[in-house]
Amino acid sequence: MRNDDALTVDDVAEILQVSRNTVYALKKKGALNSYTVGRKLRFTYADVQDYISSKKNAQARSTKAFPIVEETEELILCGQDIILDVLSNYLFQAGVRCLRSYVGSYDALTALYKDEVQVASVHLWDVASGEYNIPFVRRLLPGIPTVVINLTYRTQGFYVAKGNPKGIESWEDLKRDDITLVNREKGSGSRVLLDGKLRQFGIAAHEVRGYDTEVQSHIAVASAVARRRADVALGSEKIARQVDGIDFVPLQKEPYDLVVKRELFESKAVRKMRGILESRVLKDEFAGLGGYDTSDMGRIVSID
Secondary structure, three states, rough: OOOOOOOHHHHHHHOOOHHHHHHHHHHHHHOOOOOOOOOEEEHHHHHHHHHHHHHHHHHHHHOOOOOOOOEEEEEEEEEEEEEEHHHHHHHHHEEEEEOOOOOHHHHHHHHHHHHOOOEEEEOOOOOOOOOEEEHHHHOOOOOEEEEEEEEEEEEEEEEEEEOOOOOOHHHHHHOEEEEEEEEOOOOHHHHHHHHHHHHOOOOOOHOOOOOOEEEEOOHHHHHHHOOOOOEEEEEEEEHHHHOOOOOEEEEEEEEEEEEEEHHHHOOOOHHHHHHHHHHHHHHHHHHOOOOOOOOOOOOOEOOO
C-alpha cells in the first residue's frame, strides 16, 4: 500500500481495530488527519501510520506510575429538548463523552446519514401515512439499516395568549385574518407537522399570516406569543409550562424517538445509552415533571 493511497473510514477502522465511531472521534479531535472528496471522508495511509507512531511514542514516554487510560467513548447527540441534555449528563457519568448538536429533526437525520452524528432525535409526522418518524428515517437514510428507540411522548399544540382571547382551537383557525402566526424553522419537527396539517386541511401557506416569520426553538415561539408579537405558535406542552403569559391548546400526541445506525447499536457508548433508557433513573426524573410520557422509554420501535 502506497503512502498516498486513499483510505475510507472502514479501511482506517480495520487497520486500527476500532469502531467507525472512534475514527470519526479521532478526526474531530484533530488526532488523525483527513480530507474530503466531494462529501466522502478520506485518509492517507501515511497519516494513519503517523497516528500509530504518535501513540507508540506516547506510550513509550509513559511510566508504570502513570498507566495509560483507555480512551473515553464518544457520541454526538442531535436534538433540542431538555431531556436530551439530562441524558447527556447521565452518559457522561457513565464514561461516555456526549457532545450535543442543537438542530431540528430533519437536519438531525441528514447529519446521521452523513456520519456527522451518531444519535438523532426525531418527531416527524408524515402526512401521507399518518405515522411518525419511521417514514422519514427510511426516506432520509435510504438502504441504511437503523434502529429506532422511543425516548418519550410529548403533546404538540398551540401556544396562545393567556385566556385564549381569540378562541384559537383548531388548525383551520390559522387562516383567519385576525390571527398572526410565528413559525419554526424549516426542518424542525414542529414545522414539518404544521406544513403537513396545512396540506391535510387544504390551507395554503400564503393564507396564514406570519407563516414566513421563523424562529429557532420552542421557547422562542412561546416567548413571541407571550410578548404579543404573534397570536399563535406551535410547540410542545412542556415549554408552555415554563413561559408566563401563555396558555396551551393540545392538538396531537407524538413519539419523540432516537435513531442510530444498526452498525453502532452494539457499540459500548450506545449500549450504555440503552442501559440508561431502560433503567428507571431518567424515566422517574421526567415522569414527575409534566409534559412527558415516559411509559415506553427504551422500547425498540423499529429495526430495519
